[in-house]
Amino acid sequence: MNFSDVEFWKQAFTWRSSVLDGNEPTWLSKIRKLAFLNFLKQGLPHKKLEDWKYNDLNKLLLRDICLTGAEREGALSVLDRPNYVNSNCLVFVNGRYCPELSLRNEFSANINVYSFSEALKIIPSLMKFLFFKKTYQTKQAFTSLNTAFAREGYVLHISREVQLNLPIYILFIGDHVNNNSLMYTHNFILLEKGAKATVVEHFYDDASEPYMHSNFTEMYLLDNAVLTHYHLGDASLASCHLADWHVSQGKNSVFRSFSCALGSDFSRHDLHVQLDASGAQCDLSGLYHVKQTQELDYHTSINHVKPNCKSHEYYKGILNDSGHGIFNGKVTVYPNAQKSQTSQLNKNILLSDRAEIDTKPELKIYADDVKCTHGATVGQLSEDELFYLRARGIGEDVARRFLLKAFISDIVDTIDIAAFRDYMLNRMMRALEV
C-alpha cells in the first residue's frame, strides 16, 4: 500500500487510535479525529490543485510506507550535536524526544520549553488552548495528517515582556531510520506581549533508505513580540521533508524567518503568515540548492489583514543537475488593509540544462493605498565575471563557487547567529562542491 491510497491512511488512523486513545487526553483524540475527517474531505493533493501544480507527486505519493517504522531507536552515530549548538537544545531522534541528548538550561518560570509529551502533562490547559486554534480545519491535506498523527514536537511559551537572548536549538535527527518510515512532529511557539525569542530548527540524518518527516510549527506572536525563526533542511537525499509553518501576528509584532533547504529528494515548505493586527511586520528569506533529481518547493503566503503592516520576502535559489525548484509567493492585501507595504523578490540561478525552476510571485490586492512590488529573475552566472576571475588565475570550479557564494551572500549576511551562519554556509558550499 502507498501514500496515494486513502485506505492506507484509514488503516493507519485506526491503528494509531488503538495505540494512543486512552493514553492521551480525550480532547486531543477528538481533535485528531476532526483533523482526520478533514483530511478525508480534502483528499490527497493532486496536480489539478493550483498549489500542487508543479510538484512531482509520484515522488511523494507512490511510495510504500511502513507505519511502525519510526518507533525504532538505533545505535547512536549521527547524534553528536553540531558545533554551533552551545545551549538550550532539544533533540528529537526519529521523531521521538531524547532528553538524554538534549541540553536544557534552568529557565525561570517565565519561560517554558517542553517536548510535546511533557507539555501535555505539565501545561495541559495551554496545549488544549493551542490545539483548539482551528488548525485541524486547514485545507492542506498534510497539515491535517500531521495534526492527526503527531505525538512529539516542542513547545515554547514565553511570558509577557520576557526576552530570551540565547537561541533555542531544536535538532530533528534521523538515525538508522527504517525503510519507508513516517515521522511526524508538531510544535508550538507562543510569545506573549513584548516577549522575544530565537528558534533554530535543524533537520539531518544518516539515512540511505527513504523515509518521510512531516514537521508542523504553529507560532503565535502577541502584541510587540519579536520572533526570529531559522530553519536548516539538511536531511539525506533519501528523505522526504514536509515543513509547514503557520504564523499569526499581533500588533506591532515582528517575525523574521530564514530557511535554508539543501537536503531531501522531495521537500515542500509551506510558510503562512497572518498579519492580523496593525503595525505587524514580517521579513521572510531563504536560500535553496537542488542537485541530482531533487525537487524542492517553497510556498509562502502572507495575508495583510489589517492596515499599516509590512512584509518583505527575499528568496534565492541555485539549481543544478536535474534538480527542480518551485517558488510560489502569494501576498494578499485585504480590503481596508490600507498603508500596507509589501515587497517580494525571488532570484534563481540555473547551472544545468536539465534543471528546472517554476516561480510564481503572486499579488492579490483589495485595498488602494498600498505600496506593493514583486519581482522574479532566472539567469546564470555572468560569463564576464567568470572570465575575469579565471584571467586572474582562479580555476573554473573555484571561480564558479566564488560567484555562487557572492550570489547568496546578501541573504547569508542577515543571519544573526554567527556560529549557525558559518555552519549553514559551510554545508551550502559543500553541497555546491559535489
Next chain:
Amino acid sequence: MLEIKNLHASVQKKSILKGVNLTIKPGEIHVLMGPNGSGKTTLGKVLAGSPNYIVSKGQVLFNHHDLLMLSPEERARRGLFLGFQYPVEISGVSNIYFLKAALNILRAQQGLKALDALDFKALIQKKLEILEMDESFLYRSINEGFSGGEKKRNEILQLLIFNPTLAVLDETDSGLDIDSLKHVAEGINQFHHKDNGLLLITHYQRLLNYVRPDYVHLFHDGKIKKSGDYRLVSHLEKLGYEKALTRELA
C-alpha cells in the same frame, strides 16, 4: 486683494492656526518668518484649500470673494498660486504636458484662446532662460528624480508661466545653493509688479537680500506675533526667534 480675518484651522483635531489676521494689497511683498512648527506651511496649504485641514473659524477674502468656499482648483484658476515646500513627484506625466494643460485651463478661464504647441514652446523658452534651466527638463516626469534645487526652480517656472495675482511661496529658498538662489530670486522679481501680491514664507534673510519685502511678520504658535518693515528681518536674524519672541511677550 487678500484679507485673512481671525483664521483658525486644525489637522487631525490638532489646532494649528489660532487666529491669523493678515491683509495683502496689490503690489505688496509680505514675508512670514517664524520657527519650525509654528504653522507657516499650514497657512499656505489652508489658503490653497488642502483637504487635509479643517477651518474651524474665520474668514478669507480673495479679491472680495469668499476663498474658503472654493475648491482648490477654483482658487488656482482665480489666480492664487502656492509654491510648495515639498513639490510631489508624479511619474509618467511629462512636465511640458502638465504645464500646457494647466496653462490652457487658466487661459480658458480668462476667455483666451488655448496656446498651441509652438506658441507654448516660445513662451516657455523665455522663462527657461531666466531661470537658466535646460530644455530637457520639460520632458521629464513632473518633479520625478529632480534634485531639491530643480524642484524649487520648477515651482518658479510655473509661477512665471501661470502668472497668478497672488503667490504664496513656501520656503522656495531653502535647500538652494547660491546660484540657484539667485535664479529663484530673479524669477520672483520678474514675476512681481504693482498689480500682484506675494507672500514669502522663509527662514532666512538671504533671499531677502535679493527680494525687498514691504512687510515682515513674525509667526509663532499659529498666529502673527509681530509685524514690521524690512528692518524686522535683521532684528530677527540677530536675536533668533526665541529671544525675539520672549522680548515681544515681555
Next chain:
Amino acid sequence: MSNTLLKKMTRQAYPLGFTTAVESDTVRAGLDEEVIRLISRKKNEPSFLLTWRLNAYRHWQTMHEPSWSNLKLNPIDYQAISYYSAPKSKTDGPKTLQDIDPEILRAYNKLGISLEEQKHLSGVAVDAVFDSVSVWTTCKEILNEVGVIFCPFSEAVLQYPDLIKKYLGSVVPYRDNFFAALNSAVFSDGSFVYIPKGVACPIELSTYFRMNAANTGQFERTLIIAESGSSVSYLEGCSAPMRDNHQLHAAVVELIALDDAEIKYATVQNWYPGDEKGEGGVYNLVTKRGICRGKNSKISWTQIETGSAITWKYPSVILKGDNSVGEFYSVALTNNYQQADTGTKMIHIGKNTKSTIISKGISAGFAQNSYRGLVRVAPQASHARNYSQCDSLLLSDHCGAHTFPYIEVRNSSAKVEHEASTSTISDEQMFYFQQRGIDTENAISMIVNGFCKTVFSKLPMEFAVEAEKLLELSLEGCQG
C-alpha cells in the same frame, strides 16, 4: 485614495450603445448539430469545414467552462443564445455600397468608421463585421495590386480553401479550450489576411466588429498568415449596443509568421461594459495566439481593453523559430463592476528567442483586474530572454488588482526578469494638480495616460489618440 474623492460613482452613458434597426436573418436560439449544419449550409461551406465544425462541437460537449480564472461569471445558458444573425440583404452579397442596408452604413458612420472609399481613414483598409457576417471590405484595389488578400473569412473559405485547410486550427486547435471549441463549432465570419512572400502590406488593415442583434453571440474567427519576409499591421475594434442581459463574444484569432515575417496586431476593445450596477455587458472570452514559425519572425500584440463586463483573454506567442520575437503590450482599464483577467503566454522553443511583456492595469469603482501571464522556456530554447513588467494603478478602495505571473524555465542559458508594482494616486499628488487649476477628473486622466504611455506608443498613430480618448471616457465619473 481617500473616500472624499470618491463619493459619487456615476458613469456617463456608453456612447456606442445605440441599436440599429435592420432586418436580420437570425437562426433560432440553441445549439445542436442541426444548427451547425445550418450555419455551414448558409455559407456554402466545403465539407471539410463542416466535418471540422462537427468534430469541434462533439469535443466541446465533453468539456467544462474553465474555473481557474479570478472571475465571477454568471452561468451562461448556451441553449438560450442564437449562434447566427445576419442583416438581410437583397442579393447574395453586396456588390457595391448601394447594396448594403443604409441603416448599417449609418451605424458605422456613427462609430466613426466610413465604408466609403474616399472617406476612409487614410492608409487603413477596413473589414466591417456586423453580428455574424462581414458586410464590406474597403481598399480592395490597393491590396490586390500587391497580392495581399484581405477579405471576410467566409469568402476565404470559398476562394482559398487550401490555405484555410492548411492553417485553420493550426495555432489554436479546437481542443484547446472550452471557448475555442465552441467558436470552432459555430464561428460565422471574421477576417482573413494573407500577405505573400516579401510583401510589406502598404496600408494598415482593420476589422471593426459590431454586435447588434439581441440574444446573439458573436463568434468570429480571424486568421492572419504572413509569408516569408512579409509584414503587416492589423487593428481590431469592437463595440455593442447596451442590453440588459449579457452578450457572449467568443472569438478566436490565429497568427502565423514565417521566416523573417512580422505581424503587429492591435486591439481597441470597447464592448459594452454593463451599467454602473454591473447589469448587462458583454462577456468577452477570447483565444488569441500567434506562432512565430519561421526564424527571425516577430509577433507583437497590443491591446487596449476598456469595455466588456468580463474580459478573459491571453494573446500569446509561440516562439518556435530561432531568433523570433514576441511582444505583448496591454492596457486594461476596469471601472464599476467590470472584471478583467488578461495577460499573455510566451512559449520559448527556438534558440535566441526574445519576449517582452508590458502590462498596465487600472482599476476603479468595484472592478477587479488581474494580470495572468506565463513565460515558459523549453529545454532546447537556449539563450531565451524575457522581460516582463506589470504595473497596477488603483483608483478606489473597493477595487482589486491582482498579478499571477507564472515563470517556468528549463534552460540554463535563459534570462527571465519579472517586475511588478502596485500604486495609487496620493492625496498630495491630487492636491498639487488642483493647486495648478486642474480638477480631479483631468488630473486622473493625465496620470492614467502617463501610466499607459509606453503601451500607447506601440499603437499605430491614428489609433493612439483614439485610445487616449477612450480611456478618458471610461474613467469619466469614476471621481466625484
